[in-house]
Amino acid sequence: MILTFKINGEWVTQEIKPSLLLIDLIRDVLQLKGTKPGCLEGECGACSVIVNGDAINSCMYLAINVDGKEVTTIEGLENNENPLHQVQEKMLEHGAVQCGFCSPGMVMTTKAYSDKCIAEGITPTREEVKKSLEGNLCRCTGYAKIIDAAEAVYK
Amino acid sequence: MNFDVISPKTTPELLNAIYDNQSKNFRIGAGFTDLINQFKAQETEGLILINLAQLTEVDFKKISENEINFQIGALTTASELIDNKSIKENFPVLYQAANKLASTQIRNVATVGGNICNVSPSGDMTAALIALKATCHIIDCDGNERKELLSSFIRGLKKTSLTKKELIKNITIPKNFSKNIKSGYEKVGSRKSMEIAIVSLAYHLQMDDKGVITYAGVACGAVAPTIPFTTSACEFLTGKNINDISDSEKEEFAKRVLSYANPISDIRASDWYRKEVLFNISKTIFER
Amino acid sequence: MMKVIGKSHQKLDGKERVSGKAVYGHDIELPNMLHGSILRTKYPCAEIISIDTSKALSLDGVECIITANDVDVNNIGYKKDHPILKKGTVNCNRDEIAAVAARTKEIADKAIQLIEVEYKIKEGVYDPFEALKETTPRINEFGKGAEQFGNKNMAESFHYEHGNLEEQKAKSKVIIKKRYELPRVTHACIATSNITAEFNNFDGRLTLWSSTQVPFLYQRDIAHALKMEPSKIRVIQPIIGGGFGSKLDMHPFEPICALLAIKSGKPVQILYSREEEFIASPTRQPMVIELTTGCDENGKFTFREVEIIKDNGAYTSWGATTPFVMMQSYSSLYQVPACKFDSHAVYTNNPFAGSFRGYGNPQATFSIESNIDLMAEELGMSQAEIRLINANYKGEITGQGLHFKTCGAIPALKTVIEKSNYDKIMATPNTGRYRRGVGLGSMLHVGGGAKIYRSDGCGTTLKIDDYGYLTIVTGSNEIGQGSETVLAMIAMEELGIPKEKIKVINTDTDVKPWDVGVHASRTSFVAGNSLLGAIKLIKEKLSKKAIELLDVVTDDWEYANGMMRFNEFEIKLDKVVREMHFASPHELCMVNYFYEPPSKFQDKDFKGDVSGNYAFASQAIEVEVDTVTGNVRVLNVHVSQDVGRVLNPVGLQGQMEGGLATGIGYALTEEMIYEKGVLKNPSFHGYKMLTSTDMPDVHFYPIETYDEAGPYGSKGAGEAPLIPTAAAIANAVSNALGVRFYSLPITAEKVLRALASPTPPKEGLLREAKPVTKHQ
Numbered sequence A: 001m002i003l004t005f006k007i008n009g010e011w012v013t014q015e016i017k018p019s020l021l022l023i024d025l026i027r028d029v030l031q032l033k034g035t036k037p038g039c040l041e042g043e044c045g046a047c048s049v050i051v052n053g054d055a056i057n058s059c060m061y062l063a064i065n066v067d068g069k070e071v072t073t074i075e076g077l078e079n080n081e082n083p084l085h086q087v088q089e090k091m092l093e094h095g096a097v098q099c100g101f102c103s104p105g106m107v108m109t110t111k112a113y114s115d116k117c118i119a120e121g122i123t124p125t126r127e128e129v130k131k132s133l134e135g136n137l138c139r140c141t142g143y144a145k146i147i148d149a150a151e152a153v154y155k
Numbered sequence B: 001m002n003f004d005v006i007s008p009k010t011t012p013e014l015l016n017a018i019y020d021n022q023s024k025n026f027r028i029g030a031g032f033t034d035l036i037n038q039f040k041a042q043e044t045e046g047l048i049l050i051n052l053a054q055l056t057e058v059d060f061k062k063i064s065e066n067e068i069n070f071q072i073g074a075l076t077t078a079s080e081l082i083d084n085k086s087i088k089e090n091f092p093v094l095y096q097a098a099n100k101l102a103s104t105q106i107r108n109v110a111t112v113g114g115n116i117c118n119v120s121p122s123g124d125m126t127a128a129l130i131a132l133k134a135t136c137h138i139i140d141c142d143g144n145e146r147k148e149l150l151s152s153f154i155r156g157l158k159k160t161s162l163t164k165k166e167l168i169k170n171i172t173i174p175k176n177f178s179k180n181i182k183s184g185y186e187k188v189g190s191r192k193s194m195e196i197a198i199v200s201l202a203y204h205l206q207m208d209d210k211g212v213i214t215y216a217g218v219a220c221g222a223v224a225p226t227i228p229f230t231t232s233a234c235e236f237l238t239g240k241n242i243n244d245i246s247d248s249e250k251e252e253f254a255k256r257v258l259s260y261a262n263p264i265s266d267i268r269a270s271d272w273y274r275k276e277v278l279f280n281i282s283k284t285i286f287e288r
Numbered sequence C: 001m002m003k004v005i006g007k008s009h010q011k012l013d014g015k016e017r018v019s020g021k022a023v024y025g026h027d028i029e030l031p032n033m034l035h036g037s038i039l040r041t042k043y044p045c046a047e048i049i050s051i052d053t054s055k056a057l058s059l060d061g062v063e064c065i066i067t068a069n070d071v072d073v074n075n076i077g078y079k080k081d082h083p084i085l086k087k088g089t090v091n092c093n094r095d096e097i098a099a100v101a102a103r104t105k106e107i108a109d110k111a112i113q114l115i116e117v118e119y120k121i122k123e124g125v126y127d128p129f130e131a132l133k134e135t136t137p138r139i140n141e142f143g144k145g146a147e148q149f150g151n152k153n154m155a156e157s158f159h160y161e162h163g164n165l166e167e168q169k170a171k172s173k174v175i176i177k178k179r180y181e182l183p184r185v186t187h188a189c190i191a192t193s194n195i196t197a198e199f200n201n202f203d204g205r206l207t208l209w210s211s212t213q214v215p216f217l218y219q220r221d222i223a224h225a226l227k228m229e230p231s232k233i234r235v236i237q238p239i240i241g242g243g244f245g246s247k248l249d250m251h252p253f254e255p256i257c258a259l260l261a262i263k264s265g266k267p268v269q270i271l272y273s274r275e276e277e278f279i280a281s282p283t284r285q286p287m288v289i290e291l292t293t294g295c296d297e298n299g300k301f302t303f304r305e306v307e308i309i310k311d312n313g314a315y316t317s318w319g320a321t322t323p324f325v326m327m328q329s330y331s332s333l334y335q336v337p338a339c340k341f342d343s344h345a346v347y348t349n350n351p352f353a354g355s356f357r358g359y360g361n362p363q364a365t366f367s368i369e370s371n372i373d374l375m376a377e378e379l380g381m382s383q384a385e386i387r388l389i390n391a392n393y394k395g396e397i398t399g400q401g402l403h404f405k406t407c408g409a410i411p412a413l414k415t416v417i418e419k420s421n422y423d424k425i426m427a428t429p430n431t432g433r434y435r436r437g438v439g440l441g442s443m444l445h446v447g448g449g450a451k452i453y454r455s456d457g458c459g460t461t462l463k464i465d466d467y468g469y470l471t472i473v474t475g476s477n478e479i480g481q482g483s484e485t486v487l488a489m490i491a492m493e494e495l496g497i498p499k500e501k502i503k504v505i506n507t508d509t510d511v512k513p514w515d516v517g518v519h520a521s522r523t524s525f526v527a528g529n530s531l532l533g534a535i536k537l538i539k540e541k542l543s544k545k546a547i548e549l550l551d552v553v554t555d556d557w558e559y560a561n562g563m564m565r566f567n568e569f570e571i572k573l574d575k576v577v578r579e580m581h582f583a584s585p586h587e588l589c590m591v592n593y594f595y596e597p598p599s600k601f602q603d604k605d606f607k608g609d610v611s612g613n614y615a616f617a618s619q620a621i622e623v624e625v626d627t628v629t630g631n632v633r634v635l636n637v638h639v640s641q642d643v644g645r646v647l648n649p650v651g652l653q654g655q656m657e658g659g660l661a662t663g664i665g666y667a668l669t670e671e672m673i674y675e676k677g678v679l680k681n682p683s684f685h686g687y688k689m690l691t692s693t694d695m696p697d698v699h700f701y702p703i704e705t706y707d708e709a710g711p712y713g714s715k716g717a718g719e720a721p722l723i724p725t726a727a728a729i730a731n732a733v734s735n736a737l738g739v740r741f742y743s744l745p746i747t748a749e750k751v752l753r754a755l756a757s758p759t760p761p762k763e764g765l766l767r768e769a770k771p772v773t774k775h776q
């Protein structure tokens, strides 16, 4: 099956097997290893990527369904002027990264949410920030610093 | 996983795909948040997947309203429900149920039709829709359409009235006749997020301007093989004034809700706990 | 004045981690690499009649299959009672029977399903008390229980005592005897277990990309298992996605992967699925603790007597040595005139337990702190007061011989009591749906390593290159806890070299000097001291050259901004290095140092000053119990900890919050549920870790006691935050409801059952919580 989609700003066409999962397309076919496999059952959010502006779990998504769509992975946040996105800067500043295995997922979820908040002109409450991260498990940090970092993005 | 996929773009293409594959082993998929986990646990060689995710047909996707009801396309995601202002205003029970489902990432793809057709006793959106007396609009590959009340559409554990030729196009909910509503979704689990309900209670009450309950819809999740609409509890409430329901009436209401419960014990909770909590939360819905 | 130490610093390789560039085990791909998969037993207790791999072997893409019959290996594990691949019998549901290497993971998984094993199912033993019975068959055929401890199913046993127990009992006004049950929980690292192995046929060298947290012990263990020479094994640690003790033991999948690589002649990778991670990685020890404690009429503690039965599971891991830590808490957390401790780890057909952050201490502390509340209640004394009058103090040498040269126990307790409004919340009457309560818990843990191996040391090599860049080659490991960052900070502080010019190399046993590994909250302490020792040497070198170059006499240099300064004399550091290199005597600016902490092995009675220093902490936790659902929510956590000195505030706070989250999960939601040895909830869906919405606010108050043994006065801090958490929560729930829970987790169902029990809450259940034994 032929798939045409935009990955991190670039259109690509790729032959894939129809049952391929998006996470496998990203990690194995495209060799973008920043997206992490934490559970492959939709529970941990480590594999989060952005599809047409929405954060989704790439382990619960068929690759064929990104056809014609725009996918952003953690690698897509880097550009020449800014090697790190503001969300990443804040996470580092606030000490929100320990082992880091959950971090790419945390970043992508927060990025999608902050884009939405900015577009709608809202500043979320701390409770709302916590809720926005409910699908991302972290075993190292206890979330507090990640929540702080996300909050700082909205300020 | 090793299945084939057909991705129809239009309704005719979709119906053809279903028609053509009647003799084969096929599944319909929308958001795949249930299906992928199922596929991983089974042999998928030779399976055909009819993928609704690329359908462009608006009937399947939009949320709209007319004089008598709201229509919600089967492919509407939980996130789309949450973001819809009319849903939030008119049907807090549905808004809350969608908002308490899994996580943003899952809600962004999980569909209403998938939630219904997965027929889980703990389906959050399904429970809310049952309390709202929603109706399923079903089409088949011969071009027939039919509708059925959601509570009767679900026939048993993992069973619906769908035939191999059919699928759900959309769901309708009767409009509120009153602005004075009490509506909400209680979901009990051991943590605040990422829970499949151990017990849930969906309630939607409409009152006249004096507070007399004119419509009561209450459904309870995860306490029986299907999600029951608690008719006798609802009848008990109808005609009572929401502002002065006595403690003994609350008890009676809760008892009637409980009479629909026939829960199992599993690793998450015992039948005893499920009943106890259902009874307890039923009493509390009048408090806020 | 410290310029760097004590100020918050970002994680050294944080940018790589947050941008997805860091390479974890899951991200490694070698040319020609195969994927391995392991066949585990279908039944937790059975005899293997036959194994037929022929169908699997004929599957296209399968390169090799191994079973116990194909390999010549030694048993592994702390007691060498654990065969890598099982033959004859299987003893628990994670037992490995065969392994496949294939071109893709999918093929390997499919091949596993094609292996046919014929079993004869046996009745397993899943209760350690059952296992101890005379009539129960022997579970582990390699166990030496009969010879060593007088019971065939005893895997390990510890006895400790100090003081005169009978005398202290006689002095006691109140005696409380209670039985506590602790569940099996697991690390649930977000990255699953993984290993990649490559074997070089030419020289017989084996390279392992492994997430071990103890690479040098691991090298030795792998060598023993595979009957190889340790030096032929090179261990490379990719970035590790969470450790928490799970990677202290070597597990069978690791030598299995090596065997597949040796047999196939190609690199092989094994990655656990999440389900496999739950089924086949270690757990915290479940145990039953029977604790009797007493105090006199003034509330002064008199004695502790404890008997512990631990479910060891089918094989013995490092986890069997947790009594080393537990006995410290029983003997020395608060002042304890007499103590008697017995602990038995018993073989069962459950999966084997390993080590987990806190190392037995959360279990011990839960029982101790619960009993303290009960004694206070019985005596009519405030729970805060009874702790304060018994608290550890500076200069104390405990019955076990631990010497508290510094001690922040009392300030920590006072801080959390005050900040949490403890007295006020305790006294507030509770009615209505939501009941609030507050609870206290304190802990004692080693803060400067712990001598359990013949060396507890760490080596450091330092190199300053011609351009003034510093390379720190340290034996220690980074598993996410931030030790690299602390090392870089120490170097910045001491040598005035900016962070951008510092590299830390710590991932390769072929390169780095020896270290015992990450455990016992030791890394900052031991590696920090080792680095300080190396810095002292390199400074001597630099000073000698600078003196020569500037023609001054001093050894009092200030190192700042890449310069060495003394009064009006200054010189660039890189210039000194270049002069050393290019001018006679042509030396490189490199030094080596090995630091061995002063801690001693305990004697055969387990007495002695085992650690370089000791960490103390108290927590006051406020909860709200929903009497409608039974759910307990943690609202606020006040934690005060004697950390000696704060090195990196943001890193330290992160350790606190992360530890607390695990501690709260232990108290309220996490539990591995087994039915006859089979895990029923092997997923994140069934095993409930806290999510972001469950996390309470954490208020952290570090206590600085400047212990001279640690770098800049610091103490190890990593394990402490989760140790007293369950205890404090249980005490808080008891305060909220008047009902006490003696087992974890305190689930909503347990709460509702207690509230619904015929004896009404309030008075009635408080009475239920009263002592069984009583001396007047």
Ligand SMILES: Cc1cc2nc3c(=O)[nH]c(=O)nc-3n(C[C@H](O)[C@H](O)[C@H](O)COP(=O)(O)OP(=O)(O)OC[C@H]3O[C@@H](n4cnc5c(N)ncnc54)[C@H](O)[C@@H]3O)c2cc1C
Binding pocket: A041, A042, A043, A060, B027, B028, B029, B030, B031, B032, B033, B034, B035, B036, B037, B074, B075, B100, B101, B102, B103, B106, B109, B110, B111, B112, B113, B114, B115, B116, B117, B118, B122, B123, B124, B125, B166, B167, B168, B169, B194, B195, B196, B197
């Ligand atoms: C991590 C995780 C957490 C979850 N948490 C929750 C939760 O909190 N609450 C909850 O209720 N659910 C939860 N779920 C389950 C799931 O997300 C929901 O049931 C979701 O609504 C399913 O929708 P879907 O579009 O993904 O369905 P799919 O997986 O695409 O399909 C599910 C079933 O419905 C059928 N189907 C789909 N659309 C149609 C249609 N239009 N007509 C006929 N048949 C159709 C499919 O054939 C299939 O049998 C969770 C799932 C995961 C993975």
Ligand code: FES
Binding pocket: A036, A037, A038, A039, A040, A041, A042, A043, A044, A045, A046, A047, A048, A057, A058, A059, A060
């Ligand atoms: S890996 Fe996709 S949610 Fe865990």
Ligand code: FES
Binding pocket: A096, A097, A098, A099, A100, A101, A102, A103, A137, A138, A139, A140, A141, C190, C241, C242, C480
């Ligand atoms: S930083 Fe390790 S899992 Fe989040």
